[in-house]
Amino acid sequence: MNWTPNPADKKPMHKQIQEYMKEKITNGEWPIGTKIPSQRHLAATFSVNRSTVVTATENLIAEGLLSGNKGGGTKVINNTWSLLAAGSHMNWSSYVEAGIYQPNSSTIRHINEAEFQRGIIRLGTGELAPDLLPSDQLSELFSGMKHRSVHLGYEHPKGNGELRQELAKHVKKRGIETSPSSILIVSGSLQALQLISIGLLPPGANILAEKPSYLYSLPLFQSAQMKITGVSLDKEGIQLSSLKNQHEKEKGTVLYTIPNFHNPTNVTMSEQRRQELLHRCEMMHLPIIEDDAYGELWFHSPPPLSLKAQDKNGMVLYLGTLSKTFSPGFRIGWVVGPEHVIERLADLKMQVDYGASSLSQWAAAEALKTGIYDNHVASVRYKLKEKSQKAQAILEKHLESLATWNVPSGGFYFWLTLHKPVSMGKLFKHCLDQGVLLNPGALYDHETSQHIRISFAYATLPEFEYGIKIVAKSLKNLYL
Ligand SMILES: Cc1ncc(COP(=O)(O)O)c(C=O)c1O
Incomplete structure (x- = not known):
């Protein structure tokens, strides 16, 4: 409204x-x-x-x-x-x-609405602030359109050929050797997950995922009658001991992982853990969905090469997106995987929406080809790093007696661990009543009452400080 x-x-x-x-x-x-x-x-x-x-x-x-x-x-x-x-x-x-599709949780629906209320401070939003998006570069790109040929018809089932060629070069930087025919363009990586759920997995399938994980905030696998089983996480990523061999026997089991600047904990999987994980999954015949939404947003040095880069057996489906680095509104993501899997997903995509926006695909290809994308991401890295350091000082000032958190080396998030549990619902409401929107940790791990996901990517620093003060005040009130 x-x-x-x-x-x-x-x-x-x-x-x-x-x-x-x-x-x-x-x-x-x-x-x-x-x-x-x-x-x-x-x-x-x-x-x-x-x-x-x-x-x-x-x-x-x-x-x-x-x-x-x-x-x-x-x-x-x-x-x-x-x-x-x-x-x-x-x-x-x-x-x-x-x-048949379940509704989002009431907290997610509340967040989706409240994000558009005037004056609201968005402490949880997993999106770059408007001033970190490439508006000027895109105005220039679009104003040059009249001199170029833009294809505005439906696209190839796998997506715009030029964009797939550019992406084949782009993912090389993450160590992935592939060709355009093994890439599918999707309308955001969320759609990749949906296509995988309807196209590759049987009802009753078991999705292994880090606990906590972004995946728990989406009802899409549950809507397709699948279950999510949590695997534990330490500072180096997934703990292999929690991958039990019994999963091998369950039909349709896959592992979903976010190895870089994980949502919500911001953990990055170590090089050694990646190798061990791949080896273990090979032994278990356990396919991997590698979601690399945040991998390009490093502050000091790039994360280790992707799992897909070391995958010699076609076990990994690799997901990428422009949403976290360039423009969530473009709704452009990609899947890299074995050709016959990509063909299956492409066929489904044709049934679902007949392709992602051809205008977005054209602009994405141009941005990659001209270097606009790489230059923009380099500047986002620098700005996010600065912002994360200032945001951290704000957390230290107002929340030190109430919580601990990770020091980000990339990505968007602080994963706050509260010293004492609190009702997640009450905290959410208390803050929202005062104009501050946050993402309770329970969205990512239904069992926790001691975590909050805070993003430093969206709110301005003055808004961030105001919001954090409200969180601290609300926590103190609720602990009384
Ligand atoms: C890990 C992860 N994967 C996928 C997505 C969805 O991204 P997209 O906008 O490409 O659908 C998000 C968005 O928050 C995310 O955090």
Whole structure:
């Protein structure tokens, strides 16, 4: 919802809100059965006091459009048409609950909405701040479009040929020898995970993943009736002792790992651990999904070569993305793997969306070819390193008595370990009520009540300091 009432309008604010909500109901955006957002949420979205929202809602209840709030949330019970022609209305609610895909957790849905509220401080966001994105370089690139030939039709099932050629050169820097025919362009690496879940794994498959992991924040494998089994992590990456041989016997077991600047712990797997892991997986016939979303964002020296670089048996599917380095909005990622696996995934991608945006693919190829991408990433590394050091000083100032954390050598995140457990839900709400959005650790490890993922990539440093002070205050209040 981008609309807000106009305080300069003669019409009272509650009346403007009432009319806006009524319009949503009459034009079918909020059909009968829709649960409307909470009063607190609406007040924040409309930038008004809660009492203004209460008045508007009560008037709509009096008109018979909304139900009273008796613990189950306020729902649309009539639209103006159904009031006129009582009896015939479409109830979408049972359909909404019927789909096979599970909804995101309520915390994730809350975060996805709240990130767009005006004035919110985003302490958890896994995205570069707008001033770290290459807006000027891209304006220049797009303004030069009229002098070049841009393909705007559908693309090859594996994606734009020129982009795949550029990517084959690009992944060489991570030690990977491949050719364009073994690369699939996807709409973000998240889509790669989805294609893998529907195309390569049977229902009931077991996904081994570091615990904690980004993967736990996604319901996509569970929606496909698969389970995630946690493997433990130390300072050098996955602990091999937690890869039990019994997994070998389970049909469709794969290992998902984020070896570089891991989300959320920021651990980077050591060279030796990579070799041992590959060897162990070869012995176990355990395929690996290597997610290298953050590998280029090193501050001092590049991480060890990718697992894929040392994979002589085609065991590793390697995922890359432009989202963390260049532009999440491009929705461009890639998979490198054995040709027949790439062909299977490409066929599925054609069924799902018929290819990633051809304009994004063109721009990505140009950015890689002209060096715009490499220059930009070099500057992001430098700026992120500086920012991480300043952010760390802020953590030391305000949180030292409450938590410990990793010193980042790349990536986006501090993984805070709280000295004492706390209710993750209460902490999230407490901070959000004061305009600070954070990612509770429980999103990445459902069992923890002692961790928070803090990103230094998004908020400005003054915002970061303000946000961290709120986190410290909230923790102290909750510990009372
Ligand atoms: C480890 C990891 N993989 C994949 C993704 C999704 O990236 P994309 O925008 O390419 O879908 C993220 C985003 O947070 C991530 O942290």
